[in-house]
Amino acid sequence: MKELAIIGSPNCGKTTIFNRLTGTRQRTGNWPGVTVERKDGRLNLADQQLNVVDLPGVYSLHDDIQGIEARVAHQYLSEQNPELVLMALDATRLPRQLALLPELLAMGKPVLLVVNMLDTAAAEGIKVDLAELRKQTGLPVVGVTASTGEGFDQLKSAIASLLVAYPALPKTVDVKAVAAACYVENYGVTRTERIDHWMLHPLLALPIFLLVMYMLFTISVNLGAVFIDFFDIVLGSLFVETPRWLLLSLGAPEWLQAFVADGVGGGVQLVGTFIPTIGCLYLCMSVLEDSGYLSRAAFVIDRMMAKIGLPGQAFIPLIIGFGCNVPAVMASRALGQVSARLTTIFIAPFMSCGARLSVYVFVGTAFFPSQAQNAIFALYLLGILVAIASAWILRRSLFANVEAANVTEMPAYHKPLLRNILTQTWHRLSSFIWRAGKRIVAVVIVINVVSSLGSDGSWGNQNTEKSALSVVGKTLTPMFTPMGIGEQNWPATVGLFTGLFAKEVVVGTLDTLYAPPLVQASDEVSLPSYGADLAEALASIAENAVGLVTAFTDPLKITATQEEITAQQPGSYQAMQNLFPSAWGAFCYLVFILLYAPCVATIGVMQKEAGQVWLSFSVVWSLLLSYWLATNLWHIALLFSAPLAAGSWIVGSTVLLYVAYRLIMAQMRRGMRDQIPVVNL
Amino acid sequence: MMTLNQLHIGQLATILNVNSDNALVRLCDAMGLIPGAPVTVLRRARGKGPMQIKSMGTLYAIRSDDAELIQVVAA
Numbered sequence: 214m215k216e217l218a219i220i221g222s223p224n225c226g227k228t229t230i231f232n233r234l235t236g237t238r239q240r241t242g243n244w245p246g247v248t249v250e251r252k253d254g255r256l257n258l259a260d261q262q263l264n265v266v267d268l269p270g271v272y273s274l275h276d277d278i279q280g281i282e283a284r285v286a287h288q289y290l291s292e293q294n295p296e297l298v299l300m301a302l303d304a305t306r307l308p309r310q311l312a313l314l315p316e317l318l319a320m321g322k323p324v325l326l327v328v329n330m331l332d333t334a335a336a337e338g339i340k341v342d343l344a345e346l347r348k349q350t351g352l353p354v355v356g357v358t359a360s361t362g363e364g365f366d367q368l369k370s371a372i373a374s375l376l377v378a379y380p381a382l383p384k385t386v387d388v389k390a391v392a393a394a395c396y397v398e399n400y401g402v403t404r405t406e407r408i409d410h411w412m413l414h415p416l417l418a419l420p421i422f423l424l425v426m427y428m429l430f431t432i433s434v435n436l437g438a439v440f441i442d443f444f445d446i447v448l449g450s451l452f453v454e455t456p457r458w459l460l461l462s463l464g465a466p467e468w469l470q471a472f473v474a475d476g477v478g479g480g481v482q483l484v485g486t487f488i489p490t491i492g493c494l495y496l497c498m499s500v501l502e503d504s505g506y507l508s509r510a511a512f513v514i515d516r517m518m519a520k521i522g523l524p525g526q527a528f529i530p531l532i533i534g535f536g537c538n539v540p541a542v543m544a545s546r547a548l549g550q551v552s553a554r555l556t557t558i559f560i561a562p563f564m565s566c567g568a569r570l571s572v573y574v575f576v577g578t579a580f581f582p583s584q585a586q587n588a589i590f591a592l593y594l595l596g597i598l599v600a601i602a603s604a605w606i607l608r609r610s611l612f613a614n615v616e617a618a619n620v621t622e623m624p625a626y627h628k629p630l631l632r633n634i635l636t637q638t639w640h641r642l643s644s645f646i647w648r649a650g651k652r653i654v655a656v657v658i659v660i661n662v663v664s665s666l667g668s669d670g671s672w673g674n675q676n677t678e679k680s681a682l683s684v685v686g687k688t689l690t691p692m693f694t695p696m697g698i699g700e701q702n703w704p705a706t707v708g709l710f711t712g713l714f715a716k717e718v719v720v721g722t723l724d725t726l727y728a729p730p731l732v733q734a735s736d737e738v739s740l741p742s743y744g745a746d747l748a749e750a751l752a753s754i755a756e757n758a759v760g761l762v763t764a765f766t767d768p769l770k771i772t773a774t775q776e777e778i779t780a781q782q783p784g785s786y787q788a789m790q791n792l793f794p795s796a797w798g799a800f801c802y803l804v805f806i807l808l809y810a811p812c813v814a815t816i817g818v819m820q821k822e823a824g825q826v827w828l829s830f831s832v833v834w835s836l837l838l839s840y841w842l843a844t845n846l847w848h849i850a851l852l853f854s855a856p857l858a859a860g861s862w863i864v865g866s867t868v869l870l871y872v873a874y875r876l877i878m879a880q881m882r883r884g885m886r887d888q889i890p891v892v893n894l
Numbered sequence: 895m896m897t898l899n900q901l902h903i904g905q906l907a908t909i910l911n912v913n914s915d916n917a918l919v920r921l922c923d924a925m926g927l928i929p930g931a932p933v934t935v936l937r938r939a940r941g942k943g944p945m946q947i948k949s950m951g952t953l954y955a956i957r958s959d960d961a962e963l964i965q966v967v968a969a
Contacts, residue, residue, distance in 0.1 A: 272924035309926040516943035618918035623953040
């Protein structure tokens with residue numbers, strides 16, 4: 214099949230053209246060896262089918278400027294020999310956009326110039342003369358408006374005829390002269406500048422920015438949350454209960470049940486619960502990106518982010534982190550600079566997510582009910598401070614020599630296009646499901662097998678004292694004595710392990726382990742009734758939608774979570790109150806929960822987005838730092854009763870942390886030169 | 895000699911040189927902020943905040959630290 218490539222600079226509407234040409238006949242994959250996304254699609258012409266490749270958006274084919282993206286594009290063009298290269302140009306910025314053309318001609322590629330966004334250019338008062346462009350360059354030119362589909366019939370017939378016979382390629386093109394001849398800038402105030410007058414207004418810019426961020430957070434996190442139970446119930450019924458019943462009826466061994474139903478099925482179920490949140494986030498992100506506001510938001514917050522050495526664009530992943538760390542890590546992909554992207558991925562997990570909130574409320578209500586709000590606020594603040602400190606440290610020690618230039622294009626405003634937004638959301642969502650999902654399922658299998666396996670070799674011991682996980686927890690508990698967790702308090706340690714699944718699982722573990730249910734639930738397993746499960750799943754949507762009203766006044770859902778847990782009156786509170794030495798000890802435990810390690814889903818996307826090395830670095834750093842922080846907070850309280858022991862712990866652990874920090878940094882710095890390109894994948 | 899961050903709002907100028915040998919030069923090169931290109935400052939945030947500039951119909955955000963390294967000649 215003949216191949217067609219589309220190339221162009223970022224934000225020139227290249228992908229919209231690609232979507233228009235190929236419709237829904239697309240598939241995504243990766244470029245060989247790197248995780249830059251590759252999109253292929255089918256274009257049906259009258260008498261033939263073509264494969265269309267959407268190349269990464271690049272300003273230049275030199276890889277020293279744009280790194281991997283440019284390398285991918287260059288490599289493709291030089292090795293794959295597409296029949297025709299469509300060069301997408303944003304009409305509003307034509308002179309700049311033409312800069313890539315000489316490089317393409319130098320490679321001897323047959324080029325078709327596709328001038329896009331003619332409607333925006335007209336609205337901005339910019340005049341583009343296509344006939345002149347054709348004359349000056351000697352190349353075929355088609356003008357389109359990809360958002361409405363105008364000009365696509367001409368484009369398709371131009372492609373068809375160029376595939377039959379391509380005119381002689383001009384040797385060189387004087388880009389400056391071409392631009393001067395066919396492009397008349399609007400020297401007055403353009404539409405975009407008029408909108409910017411308000412969006413970047415000295416006084417109003419910040420309120421508008423905050424409003425947009427608030428909407429982004431409420432919609433992506435809270436609207437997404439409405440559908441979580443639906444996915445949880447339906448996928449649980451299909452992938453956990455059904456295989457369990459099947460395996461049991463077939464008389465399969467118990468380990469196989471633990472592996473297939475709890476491991477694989479549970480993993481699929483866990484991945485599924487992230488679909489609504491991530492889908493909603495990407496829907497909102499795509500709207501912001503497509504409309505052109507994203508670069509304005511970055512402009513508004515840039516000064517604040519510059520203080521921690523990050524570009525303004527990094528603010529959005531971080532704010533999303535308060536809802537869920539998984540989309541936060543994924544959203545940092547939009548950052549161009551490698552150092553900024555890695556730093557953002559590194560600090561995003563310190564943003565206290567919604568799942569951790571339920572643990573704070575559960576423990577907080579047991580120990581300091583009147584102070585719960587303040588304690589929760591302190592934890593959120595602590596997370597932010599740790600994030601800022603980590604960013605500062607990374608910048609000083611690891612990225613000190615990385616030159617960062619902060620110049621970005623601000624595209625003209627245009628109306629977001631529904632079909633574009635939906636395709637883009639779908640691509641990103643499916644990339645999460647298939648690529649991050651695999652890793653998440655793998656980790657879930659491991660943890661589930663360990664928690665199901667009993668110390669006596671039996672299976673199905675989740676959340677009991679007998680499970681291998683509880684045994685491991687008990688063995689490791691002495692390690693946590695320095696933060697106030699006593700020998701008898703091993704359920705708290707087990708909670709740390711199950712918390713790796715998803716932080717809210719800690720609540721369930723603590724609840725059952727502190728107050729084991731007297732009667733074991735009956736072991737009868739029957740085929741789930743799909744009708745009833747579906748009805749329940751649908752009912753959960755309606756029920757959660759009602760709660761959405763309060764989400765606007767309480768986006769973090771602090772009050773709602775408190776009410777829910779108080780209403781349950783967990784029976785485990787008494788045992789928990791007896792086992793924790795004091796309310797302060799419980800707070801130290803919460804500090805550890807906040808920081809110790811991201812959940813498996815976050816770990817999965819971190820590995821995908823930043824690579825194994827960076828992930829391990831991040832997890833080791835979180836573990837050390839959280840341990841140091843939690844134990845020191847506990848010892849500060851001991852300073853009065855046992856000043857010598859407490860004082861020496863504080864000094865000793867701080868020295869050790871510093872030594873560990875130097876070692877890690879030395880290790881990372883040594884590998885950084887080779888690592889950065891690898892990690893950047 | 896003037897630098898980009900010293901321009902008044904609305905003042906037209908021409909880029910003379912990007913005075914650095916790091917990522918900034920390559921980035922400016924790629925984005926078309928090259929010697930000879932016309933440039934106007936549209937707005938600047940307070941203090942060390944970013945500036946919005948316009949060059950040949952394209953809008954850019956640039957930090958004033960970076961703008962300080964770009965030499966311009968006022969028209």
